[in-house]
Amino acid sequence: MIGVLPYVVCVWVLLIGIYGVVTSRHLIHLIVCLSVAQSSTYILLLAVGYRKDFAAPVFIDIPRKTQAVDPVVQALTLTDVVVGATVTALLLAIAVQMHKRLHTLDPDELDPLRD
Amino acid sequence: MEELAPLTVAIPFGVAALLVASVPWRRTPSDVLAVSAASATLVLCLLLVLDANESDGPLTSYLGGVEPRADDVVLGIAMAIDPLGAALATLAAVLIVVAALFTWRYFEEPGPVFPALMLVFLGGLVGFSLSGDLFNMFVFFEVMSVSAYALTAYRIDRPGPLQGGLSFAVVNTIGAIMILFGIALLYGRTGALNLAQVGDALAGEPVDGLVVVSFALLVGGFLVKAAAVPFHFWLADAYAVAPTPAAIVFTGVMSDLGIYAIARIYWTVFEGPLAPHAEEVRAVLITFAIVTALLGAVMCLVQEHLKRLLAFATISQIGLALIGVALLTPAGVAGAALLVPADGLLRAGLFVCLGILIHRCGSVHELSLHGRGHEVPRIVMFLFVAGALGLAALPPLGAFTGKAVVEEAAADVGYGGVIAVFFVATLLTSAALLRAAGRIFAGWGDTEEIEDEVEESEVPGARGYTPVVMIASAAILIVAGLAFSAIPGILDQVNEAAARFTDRPVYAATVLENPVPEGREVESVHVGPRAVAVGFVTTLGAIAVAAALLRFGKLPFLLTLDSGNVAERALVRLRRLHSGQIGDYVAWAILGFALLGGGMAVAT
Numbered sequence: 223m224i225g226v227l228p229y230v231v232c233v234w235v236l237l238i239g240i241y242g243v244v245t246s247r248h249l250i251h252l253i254v255c256l257s258v259a260q261s262s263t264y265i266l267l268l269a270v271g272y273r274k275d276f277a278a279p280v281f282i283d284i285p286r287k288t289q290a291v292d293p294v295v296q297a298l299t300l301t302d303v304v305v306g307a308t309v310t311a312l313l314l315a316i317a318v319q320m321h322k323r324l325h326t327l328d329p330d331e332l333d334p335l336r337d
Numbered sequence: 338m339e340e341l342a343p344l345t346v347a348i349p350f351g352v353a354a355l356l357v358a359s360v361p362w363r364r365t366p367s368d369v370l371a372v373s374a375a376s377a378t379l380v381l382c383l384l385l386v387l388d389a390n391e392s393d394g395p396l397t398s399y400l401g402g403v404e405p406r407a408d409d410v411v412l413g414i415a416m417a418i419d420p421l422g423a424a425l426a427t428l429a430a431v432l433i434v435v436a437a438l439f440t441w442r443y444f445e446e447p448g449p450v451f452p453a454l455m456l457v458f459l460g461g462l463v464g465f466s467l468s469g470d471l472f473n474m475f476v477f478f479e480v481m482s483v484s485a486y487a488l489t490a491y492r493i494d495r496p497g498p499l500q501g502g503l504s505f506a507v508v509n510t511i512g513a514i515m516i517l518f519g520i521a522l523l524y525g526r527t528g529a530l531n532l533a534q535v536g537d538a539l540a541g542e543p544v545d546g547l548v549v550v551s552f553a554l555l556v557g558g559f560l561v562k563a564a565a566v567p568f569h570f571w572l573a574d575a576y577a578v579a580p581t582p583a584a585i586v587f588t589g590v591m592s593d594l595g596i597y598a599i600a601r602i603y604w605t606v607f608e609g610p611l612a613p614h615a616e617e618v619r620a621v622l623i624t625f626a627i628v629t630a631l632l633g634a635v636m637c638l639v640q641e642h643l644k645r646l647l648a649f650a651t652i653s654q655i656g657l658a659l660i661g662v663a664l665l666t667p668a669g670v671a672g673a674a675l676l677v678p679a680d681g682l683l684r685a686g687l688f689v690c691l692g693i694l695i696h697r698c699g700s701v702h703e704l705s706l707h708g709r710g711h712e713v714p715r716i717v718m719f720l721f722v723a724g725a726l727g728l729a730a731l732p733p734l735g736a737f738t739g740k741a742v743v744e745e746a747a748a749d750v751g752y753g754g755v756i757a758v759f760f761v762a763t764l765l766t767s768a769a770l771l772r773a774a775g776r777i778f779a780g781w782g783d784t785e786e787i788e789d790e791v792e793e794s795e796v797p798g799a800r801g802y803t804p805v806v807m808i809a810s811a812a813i814l815i816v817a818g819l820a821f822s823a824i825p826g827i828l829d830q831v832n833e834a835a836a837r838f839t840d841r842p843v844y845a846a847t848v849l850e851n852p853v854p855e856g857r858e859v860e861s862v863h864v865g866p867r868a869v870a871v872g873f874v875t876t877l878g879a880i881a882v883a884a885a886l887l888r889f890g891k892l893p894f895l896l897t898l899d900s901g902n903v904a905e906r907a908l909v910r911l912r913r914l915h916s917g918q919i920g921d922y923v924a925w926a927i928l929g930f931a932l933l934g935g936g937m938a939v940a941t
Contacts, residue, residue: 243507243511243920244923244924245920249503256507256510259511263514266521270525294530302517305483308479308483309479309506309510312483312506313503316506319490319493319499320499320503323499329919
């Protein structure tokens with residue numbers, strides 16, 4: 223174990239990401255803040271499976287009995303990265319379209335369907 | 338039968354890929370392909386419901402045939418299919434089939450992308466409902482969500498859908514991050530992702546901080562999808578701008594999915610450690626549910642944009658179904674399971690009626706549609722009113738049985754008072770719908786000139802008549818919604834399915850292929866005469882309130898009370914909260930997580 227440091231870091235990254243989303247004045251900034259928040263989950267997942275001095279879980283050139291870190295969370299992290307990339311790409315595409323139609327990216331100037 | 342279960346996910350995904358890969362295809366073959374893929378999924382899901390209903394535990398299928406090892410090590414990924422999960426998947430497939438039929442004549446040029454997105458949505462939703470694995474649930478949940486964002490923002494040439502899609506995507510992504518946090522914490526504690534295995538690992542131990550935090554994160558994340566107050570802000574913006582065929586599916590099944598997920602994880606994972614604190618946890622969850630039901634109903638009543646009106650009706654009814662799940666009893670789950678399809682089908686049917694109005698009249702605003710109901714065939718009026726009365730739970734139709742069962746179940750655990758919540762919420766939402774029907778189809782009530790917006794561009798070049806397939810879509814959904822609770826024996830079937838849904842030891846043993854213990858006794862439920870009386874009073878009340886609204890323009894009690902202005906100011910305040918600002922929405926959602934986490938900490 224490497225102590226609580228990674229957990230502290232991941233909560234911190236999550237909180238600053240969300241803080242950025244809440245206070246954002248620019249859609250691109252907002253979307254990047256969202257992916258910052260998302261990346262906190264990568265840290266958490268990897269930290270959960272990490273063991274100090276254990277090998278990477280690739281058994282090509284090391285003996286099969288070597289103790290390795292948990293490969294499941296690494297697979298989860300990879301999946302999560304893909305999910306995060308999809309969401310970010312979609313959001314950025316929406317932002318591009320918005321800039322085309324409304325010529326602004328300030329969320330304050332957007333006025334969605336009100337009644 | 339369970340060997341075929343992976344096909345329910347593979348068919349929609351595969352066909353969606355085929356559709357997108359074949360962009361130059363003509364319209365008709367791609368539409369036919371999409372409808373047949375959705376129909377095939379529907380048939381498979383229906384077979385799974387029937388098959389799961391026969392078996393004592395969930396049907397289990399380990400993907401790739403990686404079964405649990407004899408020493409209880411589970412390396413495979415499980416699909417665990419029980420009647421309620423399969424029924425939710427079936428509901429989704431029905432709605433996708435109907436929405437695909439409706440799209441046929443609704444968009445002039447949708448291209449193959451729209452049906453492909455619908456199929457991806459279906460695949461994600463079905464995979465989620467049939468999964469027995471936490472991480473697979475997360476992945477399918479995200480697949481479904483991302484296609485839903487894309488569907489909402491499908492009309493990229495208009496600002497409304499772009500903004501609705503954006504707040505939908507941002508708020509729901511925050512929810513998904515929280516869900517993943519919860520899953521990672523559970524994995525860190527138990528070293529397992531299989532629901533049954535995680536549940537077994539937690540069962541023997543007392544509740545501690547990690548369990549509470551992960552429960553709050555998972556439930557909160559799913560409440561974002563279910564749009565419980567204060568996580569609900571994105572929903573009205575998204576549903577109001579989503580193309581009608583997408584809105585049909587969203588309102589009918591997407592919101593309900595959040596409730597299903599909460600019930601699923603509580604009864605498979607958290608029931609062990611949290612059961613001793615059930616009473617306190619119930620109080621926390623029920624508070625969220627009641628506020629959601631009431632706030633949704635009030636907001637519904639003050640809307641004039643009909644899609645927003647139905648969006649808030651969705652929120653209110655999700656709150657009611659959430660009450661059933663929040664009771665944390667088998668009978669509560671049974672009530673919610675009856676409520677969800679009946680209400681979902683009716684709301685979807687009402688959205689189709691709106692789609693027909695948009696198609697012909699180019700507007701979805703109650704005031705600009707005033708008296709223009711004659712432009713659509715008369716049967717639309719009957720369907721609309723029937724849908725509204727079904728939501729009012731006119732005995733024995735529509736949501737009646739589900740409501741009665743939840744009320745009964747609530748009384749059993751000392752929450753008899755929620756009958757008042759049901760009464761008020763149902764009354765207000767139905768009154769709002771009946772008021773709209775009176776304005777549009779009968780031309781009652783006052784009207785004013787309003788600036789007509791946006792909707793006309795949803796359907797460029799509407800034809801001079803309403804295609805039969807649209808009316809058929811509305812009729813199928815509304816009739817199915819009205820008749821659902823009247824299916825002979827449905828009450829007992831659902832009750833038994835709910836009893837097994839909530840039987841964690843049997844679920845775990847079946848999935849992990851251990852010796853299965855004796856199942857729990859099924860307590861019978863029945864619907865008494867009191868519920869029938871309440872149902873009639875609610876319906877009559879809704880008609881009376883709608884008539885009063887049409888006559889006086891406002892709620893009479895707001896006029897007669899001296900505090901009338903205060904009430905009105907409060908309403909204005911409430912509406913201003915729904916500001917459309919993504920930052921505000923996220924802040925509210927975070928507040929919701931804090932309240933939920935705090936509540937859970939106090940409760941345990």
